[in-house]
Amino acid sequence: MTPEQKIELQNTIDRVKTGGCSSVESHSVIFEECINFIKPKNILEIGFFCGNSSLMMLELSKKYNSKLTSVDPFLDNVTNDYLNSVGHPEEIGGDSVQLAAVESVRANYGNRFKFIHKRSLAASIDGDLNEKYDLMFCDGDHWRPGIDIDIQIALALKIPYILFDDFNKEFDGVRQAFAQVQNRFAALKLYTKEHDGSDCLFVANLDVIKIQ
Ligand SMILES: C[S@@+](CC[C@H](N)C(=O)[O-])C[C@H]1O[C@@H](n2cnc3c(N)ncnc32)[C@H](O)[C@@H]1O
Numbered sequence: 361m362t363p364e365q366k367i368e369l370q371n372t373i374d375r376v377k378t379g380g381c382s383s384v385e386s387h388s389v390i391f392e393e394c395i396n397f398i399k400p401k402n403i404l405e406i407g408f409f410c411g412n413s414s415l416m417m418l419e420l421s422k423k424y425n426s427k428l429t430s431v432d433p434f435l436d437n438v439t440n441d442y443l444n445s446v447g448h449p450e451e452i453g454g455d456s457v458q459l460a461a462v463e464s465v466r467a468n469y470g471n472r473f474k475f476i477h478k479r480s481l482a483a484s485i486d487g488d489l490n491e492k493y494d495l496m497f498c499d500g501d502h503w504r505p506g507i508d509i510d511i512q513i514a515l516a517l518k519i520p521y522i523l524f525d526d527f528n529k530e531f532d533g534v535r536q537a538f539a540q541v542q543n544r545f546a547a548l549k550l551y552t553k554e555h556d557g558s559d560c561l562f563v564a565n566l567d568v569i570k571i572q
Contacts, residue, residue, distance in 0.1 A: 361392055372419055373412060376468050378461050380412030381499070382525070387413060390551045390560050392420050394495065394523050397548075400426045404493040404519065406480045406510050407500035408432035411461035413525075417497065418469045429474040429491065431483045432500070434458045484513050493517060499525035504533030511541055520568040521548075527561040538563075 361369075370384045395417065401424070403417055408430040418428055434455050462475045476483045480500055483489050496519045498510050514522050527534050527550070538545075538561065545563040552559050 361388055369416060369419055373415055376411075376415055376464050378411030378415045378465065379457075380410045382413040382416065384416070386553045386555055387560075388416055388420070390523070390553075390562075391416050393549075394521070394562055395421045395424070395426070398495050398521050399424050400494045400521075402426065402491055402493045403428040403495045403497065404489065404517075405430040405497040405499065406432075406513075407498075407525075408458070408462065408475065409499075410458055411465050413497060413499060414465055414473065415468075418465070418472060425472070427472050427474070427491075428469075429476065429489070429493070431476045431478060431480050431489075432458070433477065433479045433482075480513055481509050484516075489513065489517060493519045494521065495519065496522045497525070498522055498534075502526055502529070502532035502534055504537050507533050507537040508540070511537055514565065515541070515544065515567070518565070518568045520565050522563050522565065524561045524563070525558075527559040529558050534561075 366384050366388060369388055373384070400421060403421070403426055405414055405417070405428060408414055409432065414428055414430050465473050466475070476488050478486070478488065496514045498507070498514070500510060501507055522545070524534055524538065526532060527538070544566055546566055546569070548562045548564055550559050550561050
């Protein structure tokens with residue numbers, strides 16, 4: 361991405377008023393590379409939080425007119441300290457901020473964006489994940505068995521590509537969960553996010569890739 365494109369993306373984040381764990385600095389190049397590699401029709405995101413990753417993926421996939429479904433029960437309430445840190449000092453913490461971000465993304469991206477206010481497992485059991493997805497961004501529950509569940513959802517839905525966030529953080533279970541199923545996947549690329557020392561792992565689901 362050019363520096364100008366990064367500035368434009370940040371301006372869009374500021375205008376739409378999303379926030380989040382991911383930022384233009386940490387994730388935009390990763391999303392851009394994965395999206396241009398897959399040219400996805402339909403992305404499934406586990407973990408919306410305050411919407412930055414949804415927004416960046418929707419922006420970077422505009423040329424493919426990709427749709428994105430994001431699933432989040434909003435377990436991590438947003439604090440005013442957090443909001444101050446991402447430049448929304450006037451807001452009040454809690455679910456209302458996250459729901460406002462959902463509405464704002466919906467207003468800006470229309471029917472390209474769908475939000476499911478549930479845990480991924482509940483969404484799966486309730487039959488809400490009823491589309492064909494070609495990329496999962498896995499950034500919800502980072503602990504086992506939660507991450508095991510999300511991997512099983514990806515396998516059951518035959519999603520050909522997964523991008524795992526926070527792959528190498530020592531305190532979570534993403535790497536351990538992936539190790540149990542790694543024979544089902546080919547690792548395509550490990551991206552290091554230098555600012556916080558964690559990685560994103562981009563993988564191909566071998567079962568699906570072989571069939572295609
Ligand atoms: C790290 S944040 C996501 C950050 C966001 N993707 C970004 O980059 O800005 C994790 C989010 O996952 C949600 N979450 C936790 N467990 C989940 C589950 N089982 N299904 C869906 N979302 C979950 C939490 O409520 C939280 O908002």
